[in-house]
Amino acid sequence: MTIRAATAExxxxxxxxxxxxxxxxxxxxxxxxxxxxxxTLTAAVLANADAAIWLAERGGRAVGMIAVGLYTQPMSGxxxxxxxxxxxxxxxxxxxxxxxxxxxxERWAAQQGATIFxxxxxxxxxxxxxxxxxxxxxxxxxMRRLA
Numbered sequence: 495m496t497i498r499a500a501t502a503e504x505x506x507x508x509x510x511x512x513x514x515x516x517x518x519x520x521x522x523x524x525x526x527x528x529x530x531x532x533x534t535l536t537a538a539v540l541a542n543a544d545a546a547i548w549l550a551e552r553g554g555r556a557v558g559m560i561a562v563g564l565y566t567q568p569m570s571g572x573x574x575x576x577x578x579x580x581x582x583x584x585x586x587x588x589x590x591x592x593x594x595x596x597x598x599x600e601r602w603a604a605q606q607g608a609t610i611f612x613x614x615x616x617x618x619x620x621x622x623x624x625x626x627x628x629x630x631x632x633x634x635x636x637m638r639r640l641a
Contacts, residue, residue: 495591497598500540500547500559507556508536508547515581520616524637539563539578544606548598550582550591557586560595564606575603575611596627 500508512532516525539545539561550558561578577599582592600611613629615621621631 495594496551497548497594498551500536500549502537502540504547504549504556505533505536505540507549508559508561509533511556511559511581511583512536512579514583515579518584524639535578536561545578546599546602548595550586550595552586552591558582558591558595560599562599562603564603564608567610572609573603573607575600575606575608577613580613593627 509529509532512527512535513529516522516527536547539547542563544565545561545563547559547561549556558581560580562575563578565574565576566572567574580592580595582595586592596613603611612632613624614635615624625631
């Protein structure tokens with residue numbers, strides 16, 4: 495298993511993962527991402543010095559990815575690393591690969607000056623996983639479609 499920084503040559507692979515993520519998760523009812531919108535997002539992240547994407551590969555095939563960005567927390571002024579998206583192919587889950595992706599993202603954010611790293615948990619099970627990694631529940635995120 496290899497973790498490596500994504501490049502522009504990986505955009506199609508990342509887009510395919512994003513479409514699988516949307517189709518197979520609770521986000522399917524709320525996101526209207528398309529290949530075009532995901533391609534635009536991926537290219538923007540790759541071009542932004544305050545964001546990064548890493549791929550996990552097994553046998554030369556991408557099986558997971560994490561994209562993160564940095565922002566300044568408006569109340570404290572601290573630099574925060576924040577997950578944009580994190581995906582593991584279902585058949586690649588349950589091992590240490592996902593953890594290695596997360597730790598790579600956390601290290602990168604810390605090297606960029608982040609003092610906080612935040613993750614999104616779409617289910618209680620994912621939240622419990624984060625809590626085992628010493629993340630704390632701060633708030634719940636709710637969504638309602640307006641149009």
